[in-house]
Amino acid sequence: MTTVTTEDLKALFVRIAEAMAREKDRLCELDGVIGDADHGIAMELGFTAAAKAVSELDPTTADPTLVFNTAAKSFLNAVGASSGPLYATALMRAGAVAKGKISLSDDDMVEIFAAFAKGIQDRGKAEVGEKTMVDAWVPAAAACRAARDQGLPLAACLAAGLEAGEAGAEATKEMIAAKGRSSRLGERALGHIDPGAASAVVIISCVKAHFSLE
Secondary structure: OOOEOHHHHHHHHHHHHHHHHHHHHHHHHHHHHHOOOOHHHHHHHHHHHHHHHHHOOOOOOOOHHHHHHHHHHHHHHHOOOOHHHHHHHHHHHHHHHOOOOOOEOHHHHHHHHHHHHHHHHHHHOOOOOOOOOHHHHHHHHHHHHHHHHOOOOHHHHHHHHHHHHHHHHHHHHHOOOOOOHHHHHHHHHOOOOOHHHHHHHHHHHHHHHHOOOO
8 A cells, every 4th residue: 555645746746847858859849740849848847847836845734735736836827828727727636636635545646646637638628539638648547547446556557547548649649639729730630649648648657657666
């Protein structure tokens, strides 16, 4: 059984921010094909701001909800573009699941993962198959939940989520976008992974690695 503390969550945000810095150019390149080539920049800015803000929280008084809510506010302040409200909503939903808890269990983390994905879907009003980050987040959350229902530990649940998220992102190559700027391209967007789905995989892989002692 995993026990996730506020310090674990703070360190997770640092890990994600570092990963976005590494992946920024690749994500911008993907976005350049079907968007305005700034997705990587936005994701790095958002998670760097979130990591900095949560690192400054008082460890004696901060709880998981405060960590998530602080990250949400910081991300939104740093990223005004479409991904800002999406991830801010996701982080606020995560904070709501954690409310009243000093630390988080395996079950809590799986519920937070599900709430995070649902927050993105609700705010973006997107469905699977529309070539958005939802194509990675929704199957990842479903696979994570299904693994937990089978009694698997958190690390195995997150591994299942990552595998499903990667498959979902890869599947966006064969989709025509129904949302956002890329929807104007029609069939010209075929053959290209959605950048939002690609960045979702980066986040999911960080979560998986963080709680798998990698």
